[in-house]
Amino acid sequence: RPHTMALAAEAKRIAADFEISDTDLNKINLEFVQQMKEGLAKNATNMSQIPTFVTAVPNGTEKGLYLAVDLGGTNFRVCSINLHGDTTFDIVQSKVAIPKELMVAKTAKELFSFLAKQIELFLREHHEDHFNAHIRRRQTISTPEGFRDEHIFRLGFTFSFPVHQIGINRGTLMRWTKGFDIADAVGQDVCKLLQDEIDILKLPVRVAALVNDTVGTLMARSYTSPGKTSTLLGAIFGTGTNGAYVERLDKITKPMDGEFDNSTGDMVVNTEWGSFDNSMKVLPSTIYDQILDQESVNPGIQMFEKRVSGMFLGEILRIVLVQTLKTPAVSLFSGLEIASTAPLHATGGVDSSILSEAEADSSADLSKLREYMKTSLGVSAATVEDALAVKEIAHAIAIRAARLSGIAIGAIILETGRLNPGASAVPAPxxxxxxxxxxxxxxxxxxxxxxxxxxxxxxxxxVNEDEIVDVGVDGSLVEFYPKFEEYMREALRTLDGIGAAGERRIRIGIAKDGSGVGAALIALVAAKME
Ligand code: ADP
Missing domain, CATH: 1.10.1200 (Non-ribosomal Peptide Synthetase Peptidyl Carrier Protein; Chain A)
Incomplete structure (x- = not known):
């Protein structure tokens, strides 16, 4: 079967294009640390290194009842979180789809009054007692809102659009994304927009914190992680990728406009590492990456994310397959009819979950993967050889993503010096x-x-708890791609300054319910500063 040979050889050649040598891994890592430093010193073109005004991370002993809301795309979520103070919590949640017409409303008020209304419905259903407690107990009104202070919910507002943050609960909207378009909201403080509508409804709620989802992940993990060790880094590998970590205040030398409590000497920094190396000094770049970038809505931007996150890995595979189909001698999907409307032929049509399916199927005839290819690619009756080629290429794309993810984690650990002296080399158990x-x-x-x-x-x-460097992660890629963590760890062991001994001290854990619990914890930190 000469065809089979050609296909197998081509798959091997393509897979090799996605390899990152150990030498390059270290080179990219050094540049990552360099670009982190640049972002701390000035408004850089690569990583933004945004100060978040969050100056402490939790250790699991925090207590109390908080509200969190999340506006990030198609849904608006409201939840209340009861932190028990022993690393555990209860959460009550509700979720409602944002009506399409409100996403493009004439005024911000229309959207934000809808959001406030949802908060009221949630409170009436789950926390009615907070409305009438002051009446029932005949307490004098003691706050501007007309409620006793202990009945006022502090709310963490997760708002996943680009904002210019100027305080822990202040930030102006830079621009809408993800299908939202309400002109008069741009430039306004989104916390104030929400608070104004809450006040009109006379709800016992104070917007205490504006929260980035990555910072939420860091906070949630730091609260729930075992032991008293606080978490260094929260990282997301989902639709997008980003990380937030605890930085020393004196290393953030660029001007910061806004007030904050500097008693801890630390501040959480939102790296926006999806934009690492937009200038393309060191990132690997195959012809397929270049096609993806050119066909994207934002060429030259989010270059790290375009090699790492769920939104793009399926698309890279799709582009590879489409390019390979252009060489008939390779005979990929040879003789098969593929509809012009198949996902294989639609930009963005192939979900990254096919990479997980390909990795997970190790049967001789790859029957599961071939079945999955029917719906995910629109390719029916693929041969075992076709599926083997898809598996090999998908594997190479995913490993590259995991190794680059390992670099991001490693760079944060190296830049913050968390493995350095003071810390002896006692491995974690x-x-x-x-x-x-x-x-x-x-x-x-x-x-x-x-x-x-x-x-x-x-x-x-x-084995001292102090020796552990704790990292919280979230997102479908790290959660569902088989052995993603293992591949990241392999990269960490390869990095100069980390090695096998350092890698053993790194504890990586999933941060569950990051956006809700994290927002609640930031509201708590903020309430302490009131
Ligand atoms: P978000 O980041 O939007 O909060 P997720 O963490 O669920 O949500 O990430 C969704 C992304 O993960 C999508 O881009 C999707 O293609 C990808 N994805 C979903 N399931 C898997 C999987 N099993 N393996 C790899 N990628 C996946």
């Missing part, structure tokens, strides 16, 4: 399963030392 693996692979020295540290740990000795 290994899982029993991984000790068994070490024994099986005859890595006896490793197994012995891990066993010793595990025993010591069980006895309450050794």
């Amino acid at each position: 290994k899982s029993t399963a991984s000790i068994v693996e070490d024994v099986k692979s005859l890595n006896l020295a490793e197994a012995a030392s891990a066993t010793v540290s595990k025993l010591a740990n069980t006895a309450g000795l050794a």
